[in-house]
Amino acid sequence: SASGEDTADGGLTTVTAGVIPIVDVAPIYLGVDQGFFSDRGIDLQLEAGSGGAAIVPGVVSGEYDFAFSNVASLIVAREQGLPLTTLGNGATSVGEQGADFGGVFVLEDSDITDAAELAGATVAINNLNNIGDTTVRQSVRVAGGDPEEVDFVELPFPDMPAALETGQIDAVWAVEPFASAIRTAGHREIASNFVDTHPDLSVAVYFTSEQNRAQDPELFEDITAALEESLAYAQDNPDEVRRILGTYTEIDAQVIEEMVLPRFPAEISAESVRTLADLMVTDGLIETEPDLDALLP
């Protein structure tokens, strides 16, 4: 790892992480803010891109020492033979029906009343063949509908409210802060798809490549420790999380106050990952379940 060797002034090791500037990564920003990384001799640089197109190649090439991603993407990558491995938890479902940090929404006056009725409807998700459609299908399945009948289209989260309100689509799957905006606008939540999948679902995680880790195992142990400390801190100090959100996002202060935060347990729920991977096999996203033990060391 190129930058892993660099040492900045004061003997700190410069480490670069690829993140997405969303709510889920608040703990790592807090961790930097609180000095959990510098305490361990790590000068952590956070680079905020908009998605997976750059992040995984960034990690593979060693450009990023580690990065943030949702679990489903990593399962797919692992299945395709990319040697990725997790470092620590990212964000976890709240586990409460109707009060999670993401859900499926319809217009107030929509005919759709529960997830089963999504069959035949057009549902917007941010990325097809990923965690969104897998978990929403599970909601439909749980509610007794036919998941095959759901018509998914891709739409970035920020564009969802507009598309929903102008009637272009029937339902959206959105996460915070868009979920709050949609709730505030008076739209109805009909399913909590993460909860329907697993009450303890690890939605996103921090990961690196096996090569990166092998080059400097101690460094990565430090990173994992710092991550764990950050997560614990975030979990215990929701106000701090809301404060730090104001620094690296453009979310409206009002929304920051009101929105639902994810849970930040330090541990990845391996069981939930396994459930998700099973669903992905069922839905045909991947052909066989990858070596989850390698993914979750």
Next chain:
Amino acid sequence: MPATDTTHHRGVRPGMLKVTGLQKIYNGGPAPVEAVRDLTFELAEGELVCLVGPSGCGKTTLLKCIAGLMAPTSGTVELAGEPVLSPPPGMAVVFQEYGRSLFAWMSVRANVELPLKEKKLPRARREELVAESLEAVGLTAFADAYPWQLSGGMQQRVAIARAIAYEPQVLLMDEPFAAVDAQTRADLEDLVRSIWQRLGVTVLFVTHDIDEAVYLGERVLVLSNSPTVVQDDVTVDLPVERDQLTTRQDERFTRLRAHVYAQIQQAKKGTAPTAA
């Protein structure tokens, strides 16, 4: 020298083209260029007038103003009593830059036919006119060629054929025979005169060939060097029926020719006298 002087020779004809106090200054360059200072003259209906003058004295400029393609800086152009502000209908122009005035993407035939289509002539009539005029300039065999497959002189003849086929009331020709050989030139001169007589068209003909000017015209206008004014207006008192051999041997022809030549030499020398 009032323009009315000239009307005597074919009986009184109504004025067709009247240029009054025409001045043109080009402002495009770093300094303005006064191409034409003050031109006043008149053409009667059905008159054939030749225009000669030193290179760069403003003949083309004048023609463009008359054709309504260019607004004069001051002065007016009137055609049949109406001021010319844009190209008037029924006027055909043969441009000095004949090569650039042909549509490179059209065959010779299409080039000649295009204005006729715009005139909404029926197809049969168009074809007749095109065939006739191409025949007249000797290009029948090249009707389907593109202009760029022709020699310079042939291109020029296409431009002439186009103007003839148009059957205009007023015909402006800017050195139309510059690129053709002596024999063809003589033929074309006779062609212009015969068309002029047959159709009664008013012709303003720019040329550098003094013999040609005298042979063709009823009058020859001599322009001075810039700042350009009308230096002389010579009435050509040769018989209406002219002939390449006899007319050119006519003693009056030689006299007129010498007179015009002297005028042009004067014009080139510098500020010209108002009349010779």
Next chain:
Amino acid sequence: MPATDTTHHRGVRPGMLKVTGLQKIYNGGPAPVEAVRDLTFELAEGELVCLVGPSGCGKTTLLKCIAGLMAPTSGTVELAGEPVLSPPPGMAVVFQEYGRSLFAWMSVRANVELPLKEKKLPRARREELVAESLEAVGLTAFADAYPWQLSGGMQQRVAIARAIAYEPQVLLMDEPFAAVDAQTRADLEDLVRSIWQRLGVTVLFVTHDIDEAVYLGERVLVLSNSPTVVQDDVTVDLPVERDQLTTRQDERFTRLRAHVYAQIQQAKKGTAPTAA
């Protein structure tokens, strides 16, 4: 009439330009066009030869082949013993399409100077040549204008100035005076003759003006109508010192002129006799 006939008049001079069995067929169009059938002639070094022929007979084509701008279909062109395959150095061409041969993006001065720069002349010499040649064609005042700000005749004179300033060994001119007035034309004719005498340059001069051809040339080549061959090769036995007034009144001048005119008329009529 073999070309060697003419060498007597100024003593024996080595051959400079030799055209042998030149044929050119254009294949661009739908059907091939044989512009030139079979041309054979020779120019001695320092000779001034005029070329006349009906419009479209292939004069421009011939010039382009000589200039190495176009490959003949068959036959050869030799310059000073070397076959011409690409434009040879030391040759200047004045194109019939003078307007398009000027670079619109350069001032008159720059247009004239550009070939001199390519010749790597020192700056002072270049400026001298440019000034001289512009002076010679009467365009000193327009050195800083762009070509499109000039009249047709003025543009043509720029092209001439460029060729003159180049001081070539061989000068090809394709109807170079077509767009200038009679007086200027006379001046330019004298200019060409004086340069020819001064520099000993070999000149091939295409013109439609028979008087001009006879006045200028040591020989006049008459081309036939297509399929083009050399119809006549007339030696002009006028004195080397010529003058616009006296030479043109010379009885031999009139005779030659009539002869060439008759040849051209013949040429236009159809298949020409091999010799007059």
Next chain:
Amino acid sequence: MSTAAVPPAPAPRGARRPGARVRTAPNRPVLGSAGVLALLLLWEAVPRLGAVPERHFPPASEVLATLAERAGTTPFWEAVGHTLFGWALGLAIAFAAAVLLGFALGSAPRVRAFTTSTVDFLRPIPSVALIPLAVLMYGTDIRSTLLLVVYACFWLIYIQVLYGVADVDPVAEQTALSYGLGRLARIRHVVWPTTLPYLMTGLRLAASVGLILSITAQLIIGSPGIGQQITAAQQGGAVALVYAWIVATGVLGVVINLGVRALEHRVLRWHTSVRGESAA
């Protein structure tokens, strides 16, 4: 044989004839502002009249206010600076490469014939799809952005140059040949000026495409600049801010175009399209 010198510029006298086609050059800044104003009014009206929900497409006034507020901050200008840096460098590289190759291959049709299929094959590959590769090769630093900008801009200029080179007037070319101008001199004095109008259009096209890709690269890769700011605003649901950045981008485009137009006016003085505008 001296033609009368250029007459000493008498001021155009008198008023113009009534009714004459007065062709003054249009007052560009005024007319242009009018056009922009019309656009802003339309933008103001569309959401206000409810054609689209105001919440998702804020009216111009709100966006401009947001923009004005941001424009007073340093991060704003830093982002603009980052974007412009990537843009300018990428455009310069693309321009140089495309012009060199364009002139070289444009004047060597035999060689060019061998490249056409490859060029046609490569052109439709989206820069965006090259992002993983770029990141893999160059990481997330400026070189990745450059790769994307250069790849997209190169083709635009290159194709324009090819068409421009083909536009050379054969008479002008033959003139140059016959006066012994060498290959380089011909390119410099004949081909280059002929190509310029095409090149200028290519430059204008590439300038905006370069800007777009500079931003897109930041958007996806997350290197600092306007793109990253837009991502942040989008992820935060700050709609007015997103549009404020869009406006900033558009304004950059307008400013860049002004520059290219000014350049064009200088280098194409002689060209029909430019001289017609200032002529009598």
Next chain:
Amino acid sequence: MNRPTVDRPRAAPAAPTEQEAPVARPPRRPAGAARTARPAGALLRTAHVLLLPAVLVGAYWAFTARPDAGFYTPTPDAIAGAFAELWFSERLFVDVLPSLGRLLTGFALAALVGVGLGVLLGLDARVRAIAEPVLEFLRAIPPPVLVPLMIMLAGIDDGMKVAVIVFGCVWPILLNTVEGVRAVDPVLADTARCYGIGGVTRLRVLVLRSASPQIMAGLRLALALAIILMVISEMFASSSGLGFAIVQFQRTFAIPEMWAGMVLLGIIGFVLSSLFELVEGRVLGWYRGLRSAHRGE
């Protein structure tokens, strides 16, 4: 370049003479090199198309044979395998053909709008002065960020995607048309004016024809851009399409498949370009003829 002498009567007299009536030019062609050189010509043309690609593929192959050539650069045979499997299947109908339909629609609309607006702006300096800043403003906006607006205005179906294509690829056509129209030869324009050629005829026979070389340059650029924008448009609100497929492959780390998609894009580009070349050959026949005429061909 020596061609055999053509021995035949020349029947194209400069002026019709008594003996030689105006016969059309002889239809007989010279039995010259142009005909006999056919097989060699075909071979050469094949070489033109295939030589450089073959060399490049070879070079790439050599590159991928190195051990450190990574996950993102699969071998050509892997790509070829993926290509055959992907595109010689029903995906051709599900993904490729609809995309091509949108692509061609978008391109045609852009051509119409670009040329139409371009002529308008090119002819009138005043309109141009008014519109230019606005157009420059719009031109600088990345099409993706306008997608939300387009969704609101044009829906999420084909309309929006076609709109993205049009918005993105209209510019080269527009700019080139404007410049081409501005550069109409003034002598020719004067000729048309004095022969009373105005209105639609003037557009048809003068303006469009003389601007056509430049318009063609614009169209050629736009064609490739349209393909790119087809991909970009399918990144939003999609569930099928070639662009969508490529993005999906990229996100799901199906790298050979992703490259196979890009290769297909390239092939589409090449085929469309070749078709375009044919059209251009017809439209610009006069233009090329004019240029080669002077070289004596």
